[in-house]
């Protein structure tokens with residue numbers, strides 16, 4: 001249409017869940033129909049960019065030094081649930097089935113996409129495991145080949161030489177199914193039916 005419109009459109013359509021048509025609708029909404037919302041969006045984006053970051057302990061999103069889950073004194077320090085994304089953490093939180101802590105690794109090992117273990121949030125995981133407080137690690141990763149490889153890497157490299165019990169989420173999910181899109185009941189069942197991973 002014109003350069004500023006095209007730039008906004010091409011930026012929006014790269015966002016997850018937004019195709020070209022939805023991005024175009026949002027552009028028209030913000031620029032033509034409800035321009036006051038554009039200012040609100042700019043302010044909200046600036047505030048989020050300035051104040052929101054990754055929790056240095058677990059990798060969850062946080063505003064402040066650490067996230068609300070790390071700061072919650074009622075959580076079970078002896079159990080750690082490893083998830084691939086903040087979306088997965090939120091889905092498990094909604095299910096209400098986990099009262100331990102979390103660690104978000106931000107991705108999965110994928111040789112095809114050149115994602116190796118060094119790209120994942122594993123260094124802070126190693127240091128968390130060294131303090132001896134954690135007795136159980138639950139691998140709540142998806143049910144596909146890349147997640148499988150990631151689970152094995154964590155077991156064989158990150159958790160090597162520890163006496164920590166490792167379990168993996170049981171699956172009522174279809175093969176390749178993502179945790180983010182599972183409903184709460186399915187997730188509760190998957191957590192309760194976790195199996196020893198060895």
Ligand SMILES: [Zn+2]
Nearest residue numbers: 055058067070
């Ligand atoms: Zn945290």
